[in-house]
Amino acid sequence: MSLSLPEDTSLPRGAALHPVRVPGSKSVTNRALLLAAVAPGRSRFRGGLEAEDTRWMRRALAGLGLEVQEEEGTWTIAGGGRPRAAAPLWLGASGTTLRFLLPWLALKAEGPVRLEGDPRLFERPLGPLLAPLEALGATWEPDAKGAWLRPAARAPERLDLAVDARLSSQFLTGLALTAAALPGGGTLHWAEVASPSYLALTTQWLRRFGCEARLEPGRWDIPGGALAPRDLDLPGDWSGAAAFLAAAAVTGRSLRLAPLDPEDAQGDRTMVAILEAGGCRARWTGTQELELAGPLQRGLDWDLTDCPDLGPVLAALTALAPGPSELRGLHTLPLKECDRLDASAELVRWLGGSAEVIGGHTLRVQPGPRPGPRPPFNPRNDHRMAFAAAVGGLRCGGEVLDPHCVAKTFPDFWDVWRGMLGC
Known part of the structure; x- marks a missing residue:
């Protein structure tokens, strides 16, 4: 199945786009869900992301014996108990669900846990997270359909671990969330970390649950025994x-988006600064409403080490920019739901530009003429590649295969996109 992308050329330049209400954040929602699971007591959330990745997390928590209630946009989780799986847990393609759950289950589960999901989920790196857990006594037994996790015979009072976090900051986040549930907390050390802004996001949410974690370069101190349940409104994504x-x-038009938190630790908040550097104008019109006006006036030159997930959308934007661009810090993109670095270069070419991947971490883009008829773009079952194709389609039209892959994090994306355009 494919979806035709509407070109925006019929819309007057400079007019306003229809306001957009953005969904909740996957990164925040899954952190908050696991913190609610390990904090003793009953937590309530509003504004959580309703999508595949967060659904797998909620179902996994319920499958581990936790009370999870969902009613009229409010989720309630009764936490603090030891997890026990009566049946296999299906995790879909959710890397955050797997990597956040693993340390908690490895140290706290009552009995073995069977984990299953999409094949790509278990192809993505796990070794640097499994190594310290296995050193603590857990065992990991992978097979063709998933893996058995057998927890350590006894959970430590405290963690003091050196972690190889070069491939993913999620390894550190999963360990930090579990350390906060231990009596003595823990200290995590590393020499280099991918996407370090996500550690700041985790620290922000640990603190919102009562754990005053301290994050320094190469070191994270997490107090134990301080977590408490919370009643919270989760921010937009x-x-x-x-x-x-x-x-x-x-x-070249103006757009208002809400609800967004200007103080949010989400790394992708950098999108505003990137677009301002390209000549766009941004201002806050309310406490949670952002207005941004185009057009982009020059190519982009930016290091995305702190926000690599912006890579695909920015690749599409650079293909339509007034000049050449260079996006750096993309070394983790090949390890995502698909090889996003290769797919982003393919998208640029699909949009008529030229793309060069340099050293496995840099994408250099030269815009080209508007492309003619061409085959549909294949987002490789990756939601962010589908979002990026939508951006490119604003000027170049075309079709995108498998449009429903957006359900991973933004199920009604296409409806909201057409609403923005007034279609």
Whole structure:
């Protein structure tokens, strides 16, 4: 199945796009869900992301014996107990669900846990997370359909671990969330970390649950025994907002988005600074409403080490920019739901530009003429590649295969996209 991308050329330049309400954040929602699971007591959330990745997390928690209630946009989780799986846990393609759950289950589960999911989930790196857990006595037994996790015979009072976090900051986040549930907490050390902004996001949410974690370069101190249940409104998703912000930059029109938190630790909040550096104008019109106006006036030159998930949308934008661009810090993109670095280069070419991948971490883009008829773009079952194709389609039209892959984090993306355009 494919979906035709509407070109925006019929819309007057400079006019306003229809306001957009962005969904909740996957990164925040899954952190909050696990913190609610390990904090003793009953937590309530509003504004959580309703999508595949967060659904797998909620179902996994319920499958581990926790009380999880969902009613009229409010989720209630009764936490603090030891997890026990009566049946296999299906995790879909959710890397955050797997990597956040693993340390907790390895140290706290009552009995073995069977984990299953999409094949790509278990192809993505896990070794640097499994190594310290196995050193603590857990065992990991992978097979063709998933793996058995057998927990350590006794959970330590405290963690003091050196972690290889070069491939993913999620390894550190999973360990930090579990350390906060131990009596003595823990200290994590590393020499280099991918996407370090996500550690700041985790620290922000540990603190919101009562754990005053201290994050320093190469070191994370997590107090134990301090977690408490919370009643919270979760913020909107800067990652989900990125394609819409790019749409304002492409079309030269203004757009308002809400609810977004200007103080949010989400790394993808950098999208605003990137677009301002390219000549767009941004201002806050309310406490949680952002207005951004295009057009993009020059190519982009940016290091995305702190926010690599912006890579695909920015690749599409650079293909339509007034000049050449260079995006750096993309070394983790080949390890995502698909090889996003290769797919982003393919997307640029699909949009008529030229793309060069340099050293496995840099994408150099030269815009080209508007492309003619061409085959549909294949997002490789990756939601962020589909979002990026939508941005490119604003000027170049075309078709995208498998449009429903957006359900991973933004199920009604296409409806919201057409609503933004007034279609």
